Amino acid sequence: xxxxxxxxxxxxxxxxxxxxxxxxxxxxxxxxxxxxxxxxxxxxxxxxxxxxxxxxxxxxxxxxxxxxxxxxxxxxxxxxxxxxxxxxxxxxxxxxxxxxxxxxxxxxxxxxxxxxxxxxxxxxxxxxxxxxxxxxxxxxxxxxxxxxxxxxxxxxxxxxxxxxxxxxxxxxxxxxxxxxxxxxxxxxxxxxxxxxxxxxxxxxxxxxxxxxxxxxxxxxxxxxxxxxxxxxxxxxxxxxxxxxxxxxxxxxxxxxxxxxxxxxxxxxxxxxxxxxxxxxxxxxxxxxxxxxxxxxxxxxxxxxxxxxxxxx
Amino acid sequence: xxxxxxxxxxxxxxxxxxxxxxxxxxxxxxxxxxxxxxxxxxxxxxxxxxxxxxxxxxxxxxxxxxxxxxxxxxxxxxxxxxxxxxxxxxxxxxxxxxxxxxxxxxxxxxxxxxxxxxxxxxxxxxxxxxxxxxxxxxxxxxxxxxxxxxxxxxxxxxxxxxxxxxxxxxxxxxxxxxxxxxxxxxxxxxxxxxxxxxxxxxxxxxxxxxxxxxxxxxxxxxxxxxxxxxxxxxxxxxxxxxxxxxxxxxxx
Numbered sequence: 001x002x003x004x005x006x007x008x009x010x011x012x013x014x015x016x017x018x019x020x021x022x023x024x025x026x027x028x029x030x031x032x033x034x035x036x037x038x039x040x041x042x043x044x045x046x047x048x049x050x051x052x053x054x055x056x057x058x059x060x061x062x063x064x065x066x067x068x069x070x071x072x073x074x075x076x077x078x079x080x081x082x083x084x085x086x087x088x089x090x091x092x093x094x095x096x097x098x099x100x101x102x103x104x105x106x107x108x109x110x111x112x113x114x115x116x117x118x119x120x121x122x123x124x125x126x127x128x129x130x131x132x133x134x135x136x137x138x139x140x141x142x143x144x145x146x147x148x149x150x151x152x153x154x155x156x157x158x159x160x161x162x163x164x165x166x167x168x169x170x171x172x173x174x175x176x177x178x179x180x181x182x183x184x185x186x187x188x189x190x191x192x193x194x195x196x197x198x199x200x201x202x203x204x205x206x207x208x209x210x211x212x213x214x215x216x217x218x219x220x221x222x223x224x225x226x227x228x229x230x231x232x233x234x235x236x237x238x239x240x241x242x243x244x245x246x247x248x249x250x251x252x253x254x255x256x257x258x259x260x261x262x263x264x265x266x267x268x269x270x271x272x273x274x275x276x277x278x279x280x281x282x283x284x285x286x287x288x289x290x291x292x293x294x295x296x297x298x299x300x301x302x303x304x305x306x307x308x309x310x311x312x
Numbered sequence: 313x314x315x316x317x318x319x320x321x322x323x324x325x326x327x328x329x330x331x332x333x334x335x336x337x338x339x340x341x342x343x344x345x346x347x348x349x350x351x352x353x354x355x356x357x358x359x360x361x362x363x364x365x366x367x368x369x370x371x372x373x374x375x376x377x378x379x380x381x382x383x384x385x386x387x388x389x390x391x392x393x394x395x396x397x398x399x400x401x402x403x404x405x406x407x408x409x410x411x412x413x414x415x416x417x418x419x420x421x422x423x424x425x426x427x428x429x430x431x432x433x434x435x436x437x438x439x440x441x442x443x444x445x446x447x448x449x450x451x452x453x454x455x456x457x458x459x460x461x462x463x464x465x466x467x468x469x470x471x472x473x474x475x476x477x478x479x480x481x482x483x484x485x486x487x488x489x490x491x492x493x494x495x496x497x498x499x500x501x502x503x504x505x506x507x508x509x510x511x512x513x514x515x516x517x518x519x520x521x522x523x524x525x526x527x528x529x530x531x532x533x534x535x536x537x538x539x540x541x542x543x544x545x546x547x548x549x550x551x552x553x554x555x556x557x558x559x560x561x562x563x564x
Binding site for chain 1: 357360361362382383384385386387390391392393399400401402403406410411413414417418444461464
């Protein structure tokens with residue numbers, strides 16, 4: 001509990017720093033001060049919400065697939081959401097954010113369901129095969145997206161859409177992310193059920209859990225969180241993989257206990273990366289997707305090595 | 313009482329179970345034995361409601377199994393199958409606490425904790441209760457799952473090969489504890505066993521299965537016979553009487 005509060009304080013401090021990092025000096029004039037409410041606060045909130053909800057979507061996906069090495073960006077879910085947006089860009093370029101969101105979420109549902117279906121058809125579910133299938137599946141989806149985008153000369157627009165980036169966030173353009181925040185709370189309420197689903201269908205059913213409904217509920221949650229973040233901020237890779245695995249090392253996999261940590265560390269990690277993204281080439285920005293990719297892969301590799309050492 | 317009547321299960325042209333009818337005793341230890349592929353695990357999957365039988369009916373205390381609410385059923389019968397997640401980082405204590413989930417739904421009461429502590433103690437896991445499952449040996453993990461099922465405290469308990477991964481000492485300890493639970497808590501426990509000598513020494517009743525059918529059922533004295541077992545397993549063996557137990561020698 002003490003450690004949790006300490007980390008919470010640290011993330012809060014980062015959030016405050018984030019409010020004052022930017023090209024304009026807030027104290028310089030009245031006009032600049034209003035930037036605080038127009039962009040700085042919305043951006044910081046968006047980062048925090050996206051961070052915690054993506055980390056939670058990752059761990060839920062891991063429970064549903066019963067494998068620690070999957071998350072929405074490595075199993076085709078996010079690619080499906082992107083495909084939805086691409087099709088909208090082609091056939092209904094004028095559609096509102098709300099329409100984009102709904103389409104992205106629906107496509108993400110198809111993505112998550114088709115991945116789980118694919119898994120249920122595979123006989124050998126070793127720890128390595130499952131993430132490999134996911135990576136292949138998302139690879140196929142990405143090339144489909146590139147192919148279609150190429151045909152319509154939309155490669156550049158779709159690239160800007162999916163590149164994880166918070167620099168366009170301002171008041172009135174991030175509020176949908178609050179819905180992810182609500183979903184995080186809903187996930188916490190059903191945390192025990194997800195833990196039991198992670199222990200397998202027979203254990204879950206033996207303990208009276210309605211397995212099918214929890215899987216459907218989990219898929220919807222993962223899809224909506226993926227859809228919302230892709231529409232608002234783009235793709236942030238590795239987060240859903242790294243954070244749950246990191247938390248699992250010291251908190252275990254009982255979601256009732258680990259979910260608050262996953263949300264907090266997810267928010268903190270994205271915030272730290274966003275701060276780096278904004279200061280590395282000041283006054284320019286590096287897309288956060290790239291920073292996250294670099295850090296994510298390094299952290300992930302070290303967790304893998306740590307795990308192996310533990311088993312020896 | 314649990315009654316299975318005319319259960320059939322087939323995948324396409326393969327018949328897994330054919331006309332299995334069985335009533336399981338209200339109290340006592342029943343062992344199910346039989347060669348690989350006899351349909352023992354499929355039978356448990358049907359009781360677990362993981363699998364719907366192609367035809368036939370399962371009744372629990374007179375009611376069809378499908379008419380039960382999930383949570384109510386989870387307080388009547390518990391089933392531990394073999395394919396348990398082994399790399400989950402859940403502590404033994406948390407796992408056993410989940411055994412009470414049908415009762416507390418996430419908010420264990422003092423009474424629940426008492427049952428949980430008792431189950432942990434019963435399986436000799438007190439020193440290991442804060443370890444994660446992935447830090448345990450196969451046998452310790454098996455005991456943790458059995459503790460979870462005991463904490464579930466149901467009248468009917470089904471265990472699929474509970475002695476898997478266990479050494480001699482712990483196998484005997486578990487069989488003694490299951491025996492004790494039958495007598496002291498008047499439970500009905502059904503175990504699928506491969507070691508028929510354990511079945512012979514600890515059961516009230518042995519049910520043998522072959523090719524998806526019930527071959528024999530009866531007391532250990534009735535089933536532990538040379539010709540019955542040779543027929544069941546298609547191999548030479550001999551049953552010996554040692555003190556008051558019948559033991560099967562099949563190693564040579």
